[in-house]
Amino acid sequence: MTAINAVTDLTREGDIAVLTINSPPVNALSADVRTGLRDGVGQASADPAVKAIVVICAGRTFIAGADISEFGKPATGASLPELQGAIEGGPKPVIAAMHGTALGGGFEMALMCHYRVAVPSAKFGFPEIKLGLIPGAGGTQRLPRLSGVENALEVILSGTPFGAKQALEWGVIDALAEDRKLRESALAFARKVIDTRMPLRKIRDLNDKIEAARGRPEILDKVRREYARKYRGFEAWQAALRAVQAALDLPFDDGMKLERQLFLDLIPTAQSRAQRYVFFAERKVWKVADVPDDTPVLPVNKVGVIGAGTMGGGIAMNFLNAGIPVRIVETAQDALDRGIATIRRNYDNTAKKGRLTQADVQTRMGLLRADLKLDTLADCDLVIEAVYENMDIKKDVFGKLDKIAKPGAILASNTSYLNIDEIAAVTSRPDHVLGMHFFSPANVMRLLEVVRGEKTAKPVIATAMQLAKKIGKIGVLVGVCHGFVGNRMLHQRQREAQKLILEGAMPWDVDRVIYDFGLPMGPFAMSDLAGLDIGWSKETSKSSTIREILCEMGRRGQKTGAGFYDYDESRNAKPSALVEKIILDFAAKKGINRRTISDAEILERCIYPMINEGAKILEEEKAQRASDIDIVWINGYGWPVYRGGPMFYADLIGPGKVLAKLKEFEATMGEDFKPAPLLERLVAENKRFQDL
Ligand code: 3HC
Numbered sequence: 175m176t177a178i179n180a181v182t183d184l185t186r187e188g189d190i191a192v193l194t195i196n197s198p199p200v201n202a203l204s205a206d207v208r209t210g211l212r213d214g215v216g217q218a219s220a221d222p223a224v225k226a227i228v229v230i231c232a233g234r235t236f237i238a239g240a241d242i243s244e245f246g247k248p249a250t251g252a253s254l255p256e257l258q259g260a261i262e263g264g265p266k267p268v269i270a271a272m273h274g275t276a277l278g279g280g281f282e283m284a285l286m287c288h289y290r291v292a293v294p295s296a297k298f299g300f301p302e303i304k305l306g307l308i309p310g311a312g313g314t315q316r317l318p319r320l321s322g323v324e325n326a327l328e329v330i331l332s333g334t335p336f337g338a339k340q341a342l343e344w345g346v347i348d349a350l351a352e353d354r355k356l357r358e359s360a361l362a363f364a365r366k367v368i369d370t371r372m373p374l375r376k377i378r379d380l381n382d383k384i385e386a387a388r389g390r391p392e393i394l395d396k397v398r399r400e401y402a403r404k405y406r407g408f409e410a411w412q413a414a415l416r417a418v419q420a421a422l423d424l425p426f427d428d429g430m431k432l433e434r435q436l437f438l439d440l441i442p443t444a445q446s447r448a449q450r451y452v453f454f455a456e457r458k459v460w461k462v463a464d465v466p467d468d469t470p471v472l473p474v475n476k477v478g479v480i481g482a483g484t485m486g487g488g489i490a491m492n493f494l495n496a497g498i499p500v501r502i503v504e505t506a507q508d509a510l511d512r513g514i515a516t517i518r519r520n521y522d523n524t525a526k527k528g529r530l531t532q533a534d535v536q537t538r539m540g541l542l543r544a545d546l547k548l549d550t551l552a553d554c555d556l557v558i559e560a561v562y563e564n565m566d567i568k569k570d571v572f573g574k575l576d577k578i579a580k581p582g583a584i585l586a587s588n589t590s591y592l593n594i595d596e597i598a599a600v601t602s603r604p605d606h607v608l609g610m611h612f613f614s615p616a617n618v619m620r621l622l623e624v625v626r627g628e629k630t631a632k633p634v635i636a637t638a639m640q641l642a643k644k645i646g647k648i649g650v651l652v653g654v655c656h657g658f659v660g661n662r663m664l665h666q667r668q669r670e671a672q673k674l675i676l677e678g679a680m681p682w683d684v685d686r687v688i689y690d691f692g693l694p695m696g697p698f699a700m701s702d703l704a705g706l707d708i709g710w711s712k713e714t715s716k717s718s719t720i721r722e723i724l725c726e727m728g729r730r731g732q733k734t735g736a737g738f739y740d741y742d743e744s745r746n747a748k749p750s751a752l753v754e755k756i757i758l759d760f761a762a763k764k765g766i767n768r769r770t771i772s773d774a775e776i777l778e779r780c781i782y783p784m785i786n787e788g789a790k791i792l793e794e795e796k797a798q799r800a801s802d803i804d805i806v807w808i809n810g811y812g813w814p815v816y817r818g819g820p821m822f823y824a825d826l827i828g829p830g831k832v833l834a835k836l837k838e839f840e841a842t843m844g845e846d847f848k849p850a851p852l853l854e855r856l857v858a859e860n861k862r863f864q865d866l
Contacts, residue, residue: 176217182210184218189225190364191218192357200238201231203279205251207241211283212252215260215268226364227268229287230357235274236296237283242305242450245441254279254311255434261286262376267367271351271360272296275335282311285320288375289367290347291360292338298346299335305453306410306446306816310437314417315429319380320345323387323418327397330414378426388422407692408816409445413437444826448818451864452808455801455819460639462651463798469636472584478503478554480571482513482544485588486560488616491517492645494538495617501543501550510544517542520617552578556641558610560588563709568592569600576601584634586610587625591657594627604629608638611658612647613810621810622647623658648809653796659803660810662791663820666783669846671697674779675720676761678771681738682749687776692814697780699747702737706730723756779839782832782847785824789850792866800863825862833857 176184181197181204193214197207211229218227231237252260261268261283270276270284272292281298284290292298300309300317308314309330318326321344329336341347351359366372387393394415405411413436420429440446477493479486482504490500494517504510521535543550551557557579559571568587575585585607587597598607609625624638635651642649652659671684675698685696695703706721707730715722724730724737731737732745739747761768788803797803804819817823824832833854839847856863 178214178217179206179210181206182214184214186224187361189223189368190361191221191224191227192361193218193227193229194232195229195237196232198233200235200275201233201280202239202241203237203254203283204241204244205249207237208252208254208257212256212260215264219260219264219266224266225368227264227266228271228357228360228364229268229283230271230360231273236270236272236276237280238275239278239280239301240310242453245450246447254282257283258286258312262288262378265374267364267372267374269360269364269367271356272298272347273356275299277301277335278309278313279311282309282313282316285312285316285346285377289349289363289372290341291349291351291356291363292341292347293351293353293356294338295353296338296341296347297335298338298341299333300330301333301335303331303333303410303414304449306408306443306449307440308410308414308417308433308437310434312430312433314414314433315421315426316377317346318387318418318421319377319383322383323393323422324397327394327415327418330418331397331401331411384422394419407814409443410440413440445816448816448822448826451801451818451822452804452815455805456648458799459648459650459802459805460643462635462639465632465635465639470633471637471640472555472582472633474498474555474584474637474641476501476554476556478551478557478579479560480548480551480557480575481560482510483560484516485612485614485616486558487513487517487520488614488618489558489560489588489612490542491520491538491617492612492647494541496645497537497541498645499541499543501545501554503545503548503551505546507546510546514542514544548574548578551575552580554579554583556584556586556637558586558588560612563589563591565592565596568597572597572607573600576603582606584608584637586638588612590661593656594625594654595629598627598629605631606634608634609654609658610638611660613660619810620646620648621660621806622649623652623660623806623810624649625652625654625658627654648805650802650806651798652802652806653794655791655794655796659788659791659797660806662796663784663787663803663807664811666787666846667780668697668701670779670783672719672721674771674776675757676764676766676768678768679776680749680754680757683771683773684776684780687773688780691777691781692817694812698738702731702739702741702747704731705733706737720753720757720760723760724753729753778835781820781823782836782839784820785832786836786847786850786853788821788824789852789856789863792863793850793852800866821863825864829853829862830857 178184182195185192195201195207215227218224268287269289270287273296275297276284277299278301300313302309349363401411417433417436420432476499479490479500479502482502490502493500524530525532525535561567561571587609594609598604601607608627608630611623613619613621622642626635639649657665674684675681681698685699688696707725710725715726717723728734729736732741735741738753740750741747791797800821803821807813807819808815813819833849836847836849
């Protein structure tokens, strides 16, 4: 065995050279791996005793892509074009032997090889689009030559991996290896290549699938239409289309050049930087500073849910989907029946779309037990309360629950705002109480705020985080404060939005600016969707805000066909002349001199106070890191991933700029804009939120 470098070594099996890459955890195509590959293949090619070369990876996966942490840094080691020269341009057949996930640059490297063998469980794909990039080492030129243009576009634009069976069908792999016998199978395949003198097949020379698509612009037009909505605001997908178009229009080498240029141009863009930041942020979020990975977790084999309303039902579905039995409790039979019927309807709808079988629906419903008595929760390992948002009611429920739940059971509240410590204090087990704040619809939204109380025990936190992962959520650990991380920041935006419509903007102006920024909807469309009467009561309403006036008039949002907007039968929103008049009258009564408000001011007024609140949250240690706040906003509120979250956005435009604007607003509009001391400090020290 010869070590080529620290991460690659070369062995010989008769006349076959085996180049093994061993660069944990995922064999990313780092400078060392690229250099090892170039030199290893070079060395084997120069050895007269070698007739074929197998490239294989140790550990859990074949090369899972370029090393994302190297992007944007000065290039070192062998380049990707050099790799192509050594492998595809080399004199001997090179066979890629793949297992795990051959993604991005790893998959592209395999496509530079003359032949490919993979185990049945292997997956292939181009996730670059999710990083605001396109494949940069021939993926857009080679894959269409194997799979055809339509299939290649789907792989490149969706970023979703495909399996070995599909790969074999498309000719992406030449043979399936025997499970767990990849090395032997690849050696046998190499033997065949040598013995039958199989040619040095180069994908670059295959042209029939390209020919078939040439002169058919409708293929790309169709894809462009399909993805336009999904990628509203995103840049990289247009570059991907251009690169694939080049595979049709240009000679291979020119197509490669264009692809490389498009790829290199995307790397420094704000969008790609944001999306790469989010890739790492999503992985950091699971790490809790004082709860090490080896903290024991408590078994959760049965979950109780109190409340069968929209929230409770959605929460229950998460556990049913993961195969965990659920007991759901309500106070009245009709409410319970309605809740169960809604769960079933949701599942039936998913089944109708073909995303679940009827058997799956039966299995899930079979795991659900419904009851009117709290006592039935006695043997649950975790009970999540999702009742009406009122402290006295919650305390009453927790007091009772504490007496019923078995010792060691975890008691969680799904409250969106209330103080978990106060709730925990009514139980005999405050160390086993925490918040699990799901976002509506709870079976769909990926975010789960795991709220750590003052006394919550570490194993309880570890259990909740692990459970979040198990049910497919992204768990973000947050501290106790009003509204936790997400809603606390949202409050800032909602307050400014309400002020803006009195000062001069209309609800649809504010919504348009926020929508164009990339969020799925603006604050007023969101209020209409949620219902304006959440937290409103007829008894205490005194026409003191626009919202109160609208509620008093029965304009309570989409459900009543009118709110800030008018709605038609298909729930399409239209600006309302009546609401406009109400706003103008109200502002006049308050003596407000309305003025023209620019889009830039709308954006800054809505977003900068959120960033400021985020800084306060960090200072009070209610979130572990700025990137956790960003994960909350991306997964709970639809913040566009290409803007990286509010804190990353602040870093991008410069904390100094945010601070200066806040000060300017503070001077004219007061307290609401008072900068957080942390933001002041950051600017004084010339740092970013990412540096904290
Ligand atoms: N570069 C750098 N680090 C990477 C990486 C990559 N491509 N892929 C994974 N890692 C790191 C993760 O950050 C994580 O680090 P940590 O343990 O310190 O948190 C560790 O490897 C393990 O990753 P996961 O926790 O994600 O492990 P999983 O087993 O859940 O998933 C995976 C494995 C499917 C390979 C997943 O990591 C993944 O999807 N990776 C990214 C793949 C990708 O995007 N590749 C394309 C890169 S761009 C490219 O190739 C450009 C080319 O066209 C030129």
